[in-house]
Amino acid sequence: MHPTPKRSYFLSCLRRGASRRRAKEELFANIQKTINFYNKERERFFEAKSKDSSLQIEKFIKYDSTFITWDTRKLRGGLEKNRAIEFDPNDLRVAVYRPFCKQYLYFNHHLIHSRYCQPDFFPNDTTNNLVICVPGQGGRCDFSVFISNTLLDLNIFESGIAVSYEL
Known part of the structure; x- marks a missing residue:
């Protein structure tokens, strides 16, 4: 009888690495899209506010969840203060989402x-x-x-x- 060949974990690790790489690139693209949308809305809001000082941010900004979810304190608050957001690649981090499930996270204080x-x-x-x-x-x-x-x-x-x- 021939012994059963040992299972190779090397290939499965390579597959996981490629998948995580793709996840990192997707997160990078999504965060860039969110930051660009936020900064364009910030510029658009302050340009319009210079013409109409009574303009309210809640009624002006675009609510499009494919780009951004506006929370009151961080994003709307930052936009009201004309605070720009810049992408920082050092904020792309690995985090545990559920026990034993790691994924990439953009761990930035603005977002x-x-x-x-x-x-x-x-x-x-x-x-x-x-x-x-x-x-x-x-x-x-x-x-x-x-x-x-x-x-x-x-x-x-x-x-x-x-x-x-x-x-």
């Missing part, structure tokens, strides 16, 4: 509504740090513990909130 303490835990993509994460009070899932060496989604446990502690 992420609430980053909480994550910039302290992981100030850049080369920081070697660990956090322990547990479901927050009032969450829907049972008690769990998750340790990560990268950025975490607030809803990692699908419980509405997660609490992270630096180790």
